[in-house]
Amino acid sequence: MAAPVTRRDFARLFAVGGSAALFANPTYAREYGAVADILPAGPSAGEPFWTSVREQFVMPPDLGVMNAANLCPASRPALEALTRESRSVDVDPSPNNRARLMPEKEQTRTALAAFLRVTPEEIVITRNTSEGNNMISNGLDLKAGDEVLLHEDNHPSNLVAWHEKAKRFGFSVVVVPQKNPHPGTEYYVDAFAKAITPRTRLISITHLTSTVGDLMPARELSALAHSRGLLFQLDGAQSFGLLDVNLADIQPDFYTGSSHKWPCGARECGVLYVKTSAQPKLWPTVYSAYPGAVGLSKTFESFGQRDEATMIALHAALDFQTKVGRAAIEQRARALTTQLMDGLARIPGLTVWTSPVAARRAAVVSFVPGSLDANKLATALYEKDRIGITTRGGKDRPGIRVSPHFYNTPQEVDRLLAAVTKYTKTGV
Numbered sequence: 001m002a003a004p005v006t007r008r009d010f011a012r013l014f015a016v017g018g019s020a021a022l023f024a025n026p027t028y029a030r031e032y033g034a035v036a037d038i039l040p041a042g043p044s045a046g047e048p049f050w051t052s053v054r055e056q057f058v059m060p061p062d063l064g065v066m067n068a069a070n071l072c073p074a075s076r077p078a079l080e081a082l083t084r085e086s087r088s089v090d091v092d093p094s095p096n097n098r099a100r101l102m103p104e105k106e107q108t109r110t111a112l113a114a115f116l117r118v119t120p121e122e123i124v125i126t127r128n129t130s131e132g133n134n135m136i137s138n139g140l141d142l143k144a145g146d147e148v149l150l151h152e153d154n155h156p157s158n159l160v161a162w163h164e165k166a167k168r169f170g171f172s173v174v175v176v177p178q179k180n181p182h183p184g185t186e187y188y189v190d191a192f193a194k195a196i197t198p199r200t201r202l203i204s205i206t207h208l209t210s211t212v213g214d215l216m217p218a219r220e221l222s223a224l225a226h227s228r229g230l231l232f233q234l235d236g237a238q239s240f241g242l243l244d245v246n247l248a249d250i251q252p253d254f255y256t257g258s259s260h261k262w263p264c265g266a267r268e269c270g271v272l273y274v275k276t277s278a279q280p281k282l283w284p285t286v287y288s289a290y291p292g293a294v295g296l297s298k299t300f301e302s303f304g305q306r307d308e309a310t311m312i313a314l315h316a317a318l319d320f321q322t323k324v325g326r327a328a329i330e331q332r333a334r335a336l337t338t339q340l341m342d343g344l345a346r347i348p349g350l351t352v353w354t355s356p357v358a359a360r361r362a363a364v365v366s367f368v369p370g371s372l373d374a375n376k377l378a379t380a381l382y383e384k385d386r387i388g389i390t391t392r393g394g395k396d397r398p399g400i401r402v403s404p405h406f407y408n409t410p411q412e413v414d415r416l417l418a419a420v421t422k423y424t425k426t427g428v
Helices: 007-024 026-032 047-054 076-091 101-116 129-139 160-169 185-195 218-227 276-281 308-324 326-345 374-385 410-426
Strands: 123-126 147-151 172-176 200-206 231-235 254-258 270-274 365-368 390-392 399-402
Touching: 076 308, 101 123, 101 270, 101 308, 123 129, 129 160, 129 231, 129 254, 129 270, 147 160, 147 185, 160 172, 172 185, 185 218, 200 218, 218 231, 270 276, 308 326, 326 365, 326 410, 374 390, 374 399, 374 410
Parallel strands: 147 172, 147 200, 200 231, 231 254
Antiparallel strands: 123 270, 254 270, 365 399, 390 399
16 A cells, blocks of 8 residues: 655645646545546436535545535635646746736636626626625715615624724614514515615625525515615625526626635635626725726726735636536535435424525524534534534524535435434433
8 A cells, every 4th residue: 555645745746746746646646536527427417426526625535514604625626726826926936927817817807707697897806705895885985874774694794894884984874684584585675675765875785694594585685776776785705606696687786705615716815796887886995006907907906916826716616616517506505405404303402593495595504403512512523423514602593504515415414414313312
């Protein structure tokens, strides 16, 4: 049997030839699982296809991490692009070598636009959703007497940030309360409609909440906002790369997303979409060097020195998801979630916060594990059962959060359910 690859071996291989040398090395390939491409038959091949998809991630087969709402592993194409481009700059940081990176960044912008069904002129490449959300709340010219209408279950970068900006600029924030379980589209459209006043300037919601996975009626609330002459902001941290998002259909004025979550790209890369008609209403908040080449990016993307490798890796991640099939990815994640929800319903003593109605959720599930301590349960699941999930503290629907994605398997969901069932009987 070949000797395992040591850290020294890894460093030597990487220094000599980068990712290509690593994945071509037989010992590394055995140790780290270099594999063939996904099955050409596609999702119609059933589980063998999804097994081939799982093999495009370097997580070991025995580790089932279902925490996509926080951090996803980079897909193998994204990881290889990141490794290759990072090494290229460090091997040769000359302006001559780096000159090719700007056109490649523009290719990523084009890929993002196609992925979201908009135009490259409407795309800014950011670091993450939080940066994009704050560019909006910093950039709109709001003043005393104006109101911003928010959903209570927005992420802090789209809730706390608005409250803090209101203190500075003098506008008001009005919050529509969340209701659990998810009461449905009609309820929220009516609640937001009733909260609109002549002073309201913008409605902002999170597309899929990170707390309990409520899928908000984005298209309907966008239509409501525009019918009243308001701007509409959609935080897509939990929908970008999970749902088959079509911004041409939803028609938000602003949309934000992150590479490190559901798209399975590199960390510290994201997207801000600003509809052409809304662009004159937004001020840049950073002025520096190296802007983008088209549209809004020429004035909103001057962030100084960037890590282009992360952007090129995002392009590779989007291409990989497109190859797998975006609708298939959404269907897969939803099917695993339904399997999880059905299993949790059979375990006595649990309180499930996520909606039992499939149309009102996607792939984020939160529950209270009966009398068990959530943190101890999460630790036991990881250390004894090789299942990675996360916990939620505080007063707002605390407990366990599980967020499966297309690289997860039905067997991993079954392992999680079996382990939770066991621990509810034996304790942890």
